[in-house]
Amino acid sequence: MRKRRKNRSPSEDSFRAERVIATDLDGTLVGSRACLEAFLHWRDEHPEWQLVYATGRSMASALELVQEQNLPEPAALAVDVGSRIFFRLRCEPGWEEDHRWRRIAAATWRPEAVLRLVRGMDGFAVDTVDDTGDPWGPRGRISGCWDGKEETAIRVEKLLREAGLPVKAVTGRDRLDVIPSTSGKGAAVRYLVRKLGARWVLVCGDGGNDRDMLSAGFPAVVVGNAEESLRQGQWPSSVYIASRPYACGILQGWEHWYGEAGVYPI
């Protein structure tokens, strides 16, 4: 990664993308090879749509998946459930972190204090901690497997908030993430859309940690294989529930929002 001044926000002078598909990776873009192939074929014909990946993975893990699945390089990634944002360098291969976003997302983040309180809690087994020394490793979140009970997430969040730690507990099928209350995929995608200057946006997801970006006010699609609570949930009118799974659901969502009348500026 190229070194630049720490307080610089990379998108200011280099990145613009008018049309953006901001999508979760696991279970949304990735999960069905046939649907991914259909999506890649569609994308070849619509290169004006830039991609942004919003994932619970760390940067290192997200890039591994991009390589392994041969995914298109996105204009940017929101990783660690939105706690970090990386932009693609425009004139050379590589990525640059948006340090301004990092400061916003992590302004009140006290990982040691969070860890002290959640280690050993019933129903939540922490296995991923903040700041492992790897610059692209997990940051700005403390995560682990959980028992899938709503009351566990409520208990974790309550305990931390009562200790004066402004955090939120975000849950998915298998994992519970504790992140700063200023972070999350929704806040990160709003920030990214502004930085990229995007006017046409489609947000796509399948799991609990996608909830806030799906309801961020942009045209959005819940893919057909999404968690039941998302498929049955109460959503604003900007959220379309697809019947088709994975990346086929993304295409169905794009068709719904942009396919006929053509434009739906935000």
Ligand SMILES: [Mg+2]
């Ligand atoms: Mg997912």
